[in-house]
Amino acid sequence: MSMLEIKNLSTEFSTENGTVQAVRDVSLHVEKGEVLGVVGESGSGKSQTMFSVMGLLAGNGKVVEGEIHIDGKDISPLSFKKAKEYDAVMSDIRGNDMAMIFQDPMTFLNPVLRIEKQLIEPILNHNDISKAEAKERAIELMRKVGIPSPEKRIRQYPFQFSGGMRQRIIIAIALACNPKVIIADEPTTALDVTIQAQVLDLIGNLKDELDSGIIMITHDLGVVASICDRIAIMYGGKIVEIGTADEIFYEPKHPYTKGLLDCISNPEDLDKKELRPIPGSPPDLLNIGKGCPFTDRCEKAMKICKLEMPDTKVFSDTHSCACWLTHPMAKKEGN
Amino acid sequence: MSDPILTIENLKVHFQIAGGLFTKKQIVKAVDGISFSIMPKETFGLVGESGCGKSTTGRAIVKINQPTDGKIFFEGRDITKIKGAELRQFRKDVQMIFQDPYASLNPRMTVGEIIREPMDIHNIFKTKQERENRVRELLEIVGLKPDHIRRYPHEFSGGQRQRIGIARTLALNPKFVVCDEPISALDVSIQAQVINLLEDIQEEMGISYLFIAHDLSMVKHISDRIGVMYLGNLVEVGESDDVYRRPLHPYTQALLSSVPIPDPKTAREKKRIVLEGELPSPIDPPSGCVFRTRCPSATEKCAQSKPPTVKVGNRLVACFLYDEN
Numbered sequence: 001m002s003m004l005e006i007k008n009l010s011t012e013f014s015t016e017n018g019t020v021q022a023v024r025d026v027s028l029h030v031e032k033g034e035v036l037g038v039v040g041e042s043g044s045g046k047s048q049t050m051f052s053v054m055g056l057l058a059g060n061g062k063v064v065e066g067e068i069h070i071d072g073k074d075i076s077p078l079s080f081k082k083a084k085e086y087d088a089v090m091s092d093i094r095g096n097d098m099a100m101i102f103q104d105p106m107t108f109l110n111p112v113l114r115i116e117k118q119l120i121e122p123i124l125n126h127n128d129i130s131k132a133e134a135k136e137r138a139i140e141l142m143r144k145v146g147i148p149s150p151e152k153r154i155r156q157y158p159f160q161f162s163g164g165m166r167q168r169i170i171i172a173i174a175l176a177c178n179p180k181v182i183i184a185d186e187p188t189t190a191l192d193v194t195i196q197a198q199v200l201d202l203i204g205n206l207k208d209e210l211d212s213g214i215i216m217i218t219h220d221l222g223v224v225a226s227i228c229d230r231i232a233i234m235y236g237g238k239i240v241e242i243g244t245a246d247e248i249f250y251e252p253k254h255p256y257t258k259g260l261l262d263c264i265s266n267p268e269d270l271d272k273k274e275l276r277p278i279p280g281s282p283p284d285l286l287n288i289g290k291g292c293p294f295t296d297r298c299e300k301a302m303k304i305c306k307l308e309m310p311d312t313k314v315f316s317d318t319h320s321c322a323c324w325l326t327h328p329m330a331k332k333e334g335n
Numbered sequence: 336m337s338d339p340i341l342t343i344e345n346l347k348v349h350f351q352i353a354g355g356l357f358t359k360k361q362i363v364k365a366v367d368g369i370s371f372s373i374m375p376k377e378t379f380g381l382v383g384e385s386g387c388g389k390s391t392t393g394r395a396i397v398k399i400n401q402p403t404d405g406k407i408f409f410e411g412r413d414i415t416k417i418k419g420a421e422l423r424q425f426r427k428d429v430q431m432i433f434q435d436p437y438a439s440l441n442p443r444m445t446v447g448e449i450i451r452e453p454m455d456i457h458n459i460f461k462t463k464q465e466r467e468n469r470v471r472e473l474l475e476i477v478g479l480k481p482d483h484i485r486r487y488p489h490e491f492s493g494g495q496r497q498r499i500g501i502a503r504t505l506a507l508n509p510k511f512v513v514c515d516e517p518i519s520a521l522d523v524s525i526q527a528q529v530i531n532l533l534e535d536i537q538e539e540m541g542i543s544y545l546f547i548a549h550d551l552s553m554v555k556h557i558s559d560r561i562g563v564m565y566l567g568n569l570v571e572v573g574e575s576d577d578v579y580r581r582p583l584h585p586y587t588q589a590l591l592s593s594v595p596i597p598d599p600k601t602a603r604e605k606k607r608i609v610l611e612g613e614l615p616s617p618i619d620p621p622s623g624c625v626f627r628t629r630c631p632s633a634t635e636k637c638a639q640s641k642p643p644t645v646k647v648g649n650r651l652v653a654c655f656l657y658d659e660n
Contacts, residue, residue: 041522162613192384193549194610197593201609219523222552222595226602245599263527264597265556267579275556277527281492 001072002029003213004053004098004181009066011045011052020285022048022061024237030181030213035203037228037245038217039260043282045237046217050183052077054100055090070097071180096126099174103186105166109158115142115169116154122176141172146202164195171202178211185217200227221264225249230318233257236283236293238309243319253313253321256294292324300325338411339372340511340543341396346370346405348391352618363617365391367567368405370644373511378537378544380558380575382551382590386614387564389547393513396545397431398422409511427457430504434516436496440488446499447484450474453506473502477532494525501532505540513545518553530557551594555579563587566617566625573650583652586626624655632656 011023023045030036040046051057053068055077067076075093080086094100099122102108110118119138120131127134135154142150145168158166167187174182184203188196204227207214218224224231225245232242233256241254252258259278280297291306292298298305305324313326324330345368354360366388373379381389394400396407398414406413414425433439440449450470453459460466471481477498488496497517504512514533518526530553537544548554554561558575563586571584582588589608596602610629615621621628627637636655644653 041524164613192614193551193593194384194589195613196595197607197609200595201607220595221523221597222602225597225599226595249597249599260523261597263524265552266597267552267555267591267594268596268598268601275527275531277531278524279528281494281525282522 002069003032003071004215005029005067005069006049006053007067007069009049009052009068010064011048011057011061012064013058013061015060015286018286021288022237022285023052024288026066026234026237026239028232028239028242030215032211032213033207034230035207035214035216035228037224037231038215038234039219039221039224039231040234041219041282043285044234045285046234047185049234050100050185050215050217054094054098054183055086056094073097092126095122095179096177097179098181098183099177099179101167101170101174101182101184101187104190105163105170106190108170109166111158114155114157115161119154119169119173119176122173126177138172138176141175142169144175144206145169145172146198147172163191164198167191167195167199168202171199171206175206175210180212181215182210182212183215183217186219187216188223189218189220196223203227221260233260236288237285238293238322240294240323241321243316243321247316247319251315251319253315253319253326254294254323255298255300255325257321259297292322302330337375339408340375340377340410341545342370342372342408343392343396344370344406344408346392346395346407347403348388348395348400349403361618364567364620365617366395366402367620369562369564369567369569370405371562371569371572373543373545375510375543376537376541377560378546378558380546380548380554380561381564382548382554382561383564384549384590384614386566386617388567388617389564390515392564393431393515393545393547397429397513398425399431423457427507428510429513430507430509430511431513431515432497432500432504432517435520436493436500437520439500440496442488445485445487446474446479446491449488449499450502450506453503457507459507469506470502473505476505476536477502478528492525493521494528497521497529498532501529501536505536508540509542511543511545513547515547516549517546519548519550526553533557551591552597563590566615566620568625568653569644569651570626570654571650571652573648577648577650583647583650583657584626584654585630585632585656589629589631624653 007027009023009026013020013022026049038046052063063077077086120134123134123137139150139154147153147168188199216228228245230244231248232239235256241257262276263278278297283293291308292310295301295305302324310322310324312320312322314320346366347368348366350363350365352361352363383389391400395402402415407415447470450473451466454466474481474483479498518529546557555575561575561578562569563571565586571587582591589610592608612629615628623639624637624642627633642653642655643658644651645657647657
């Protein structure tokens with residue numbers, strides 16, 4: 001059974017200027033011991049998908065369609081009649097079955113509380129154990145994420161830790177209750193490369209030790225390549241392509257995925273390759289048309305692309321893509 | 336070979352962060368004695384982690400920060416102490432592109448006013464009409480539409496704003512531009528657009544760039560030569576392909592091996608050199624070689640004195656491993 005399964009999720013935000021369709025018909029799943037990368041530019045809906053799952057949408061946001069299951073348990077907001085019921089279930093699940101690692105290690109921790117208090121809180125909330133036991137477990141967690149002399153450092157405040165160390169503490173908090181799903185929202189973006197390498201190594205090691213599924217939201221294809229088993233590419237609120245890391249990097253099907261791979265520079269490639277940027281800018285989700293969101297920036301766009309969203313075509317058990325070019329009626333490259 | 340357009344000799348920029356009547360004086364050695372030079376039409380990349388002094392170096396070159404010691408020669412003249420007309424001319428020749436396209440444009444000015452302002456200050460054209468025409472021309476060069484001239488910055492996306500910033504730097508036909516992380520605030524697909532634009536402009540106008548960034552793959556792409564900084568010191572300088580192919584300094588080796596490679600097969604096989612620990616504080620840097628506390632091949636010698644900068648091939652490295660004496 002999948003640790004997390006999302007089916008046909010759609011989320012909308014009502015704003016003064018109209019309805020923003022931030023997440024449109026997104027389906028994905030994460031298995032035990034797997035890292036799923038969700039890649040997309042800002043505004044592609046990758047973070048809002050995860051906020052919808054966690055029940056952390058802003059006040060004007062609403063899940064309008066879809067199902068969410070965590071380890072077989074239904075937690076779709078739409079299957080609860082009352083908002084109160086949903087909130088009660090979710091506050092039991094958040095931090096327990098599902099944990100989130102946020103992007104900015106500087107703002108996530110409360111600056112006026114000791115690390116001890118912040119680490120023990122989720123453990124006490126979700127387990128029936130004494131404070132002393134909780135503290136022991138907290139020290140164990142700090143050791144696990146590689147913080148030296150945890151007995152001493154647990155009494156310190158966040159400002160006494162560097163960025164990389166703070167990110168380790170946030171990871172420790174996320175691991176506190178052995179969650180089934182860990183959602184990491186750009187966990188290394190705010191860190192320097194050498195520290196990023198340390199944190200990525202840590203996540204890679206934890207993945208083998210834990211029984212969790214990890215979702216890694218990022219825009220850095222390098223990070224994705226080094227840590228993810230499968231990758232979902234999001235654009236304009238939709239998943240346009242999903243597959244294993246090898247399928248996405250070596251056999252990309254969607255023009256957007258290909259475009260993304262063309263516009264990054266690989267430092268290992270020694271002959272200088274020309275960067276081929278994707279022209280234009282991401283779509284406005286406020287008035288998004290019926291067709292494929294990438295149409296305006298796509299070099300190979302056809303008439304039908306603007307009119308209708310393509311169906312998802314399956315290439316293998318793991319690889320699928322939503323693009324009209326994969327339709328049998330479409331002109332093949334070279335003809 | 337022609338003369339370098341910019342030469343930096345033993346540049347030091349120190350900031351006093353504490354020290355009043357009752358507190359001890361504390362000095363941050365942001366840049367602590369670096370030297371390099373940049374040729375005309377060359378792109379020199381400066382890389383390093385946050386706090387290594389790369390931005391401070393850039394800011395010292397455009398005279399935002401006054402150097403504590405050392406000399407900066409622009410076209411053969413020391414610019415650290417120039418004044419008056421000379422300074423005005425220097426300001427015209429050297430421009431800067433900033434990191435954050437949201438903070439570096441005045442939200443109350445139209446795009447036209449923003450781009451025209453440098454020309455107004457330096458009296459480039461006689462009439463307003465001529466300036467206006469030049470603004471339209473510049474907008475076209477950076478890939479925006481001339482009728483965007485009356486719009487305000489908030490109406491543009493991040494990538495477009497960065498283009499406006501670039502148009503502003505070009506308004507005075509500079510010879511040298513300091514690009515301080517010009518792409519790190521942008522989305523991946525937009526980054527490549529801006530990089531290509533910078534390269535096209537260089538080709539056409541023959542500008543030299545100092546390109547400051549922490550994204551090593553982009554720096555390698557755009558730079559002819561690269562300087563690697565660590566804690567206020569320049570540890571290695573060389574041709575960019577060369578440095579990437581065979582990094583010499585232990586820090587460069589670690590830094591390059593930390594870069595996540597966008598290729599799953601290489602990423603799986605590659606052995607990363609993961610550095611222990613964190614960057615030491617620039618208030619109290621380690622004695623001798625500043626990298627020795629995290630260096631896998633540090634010896635006793637490294638603690639005693641600062642390693643000299645030695646020439647290895649056409650590369651400069653500051654490390655005892657390559658010092659033959």
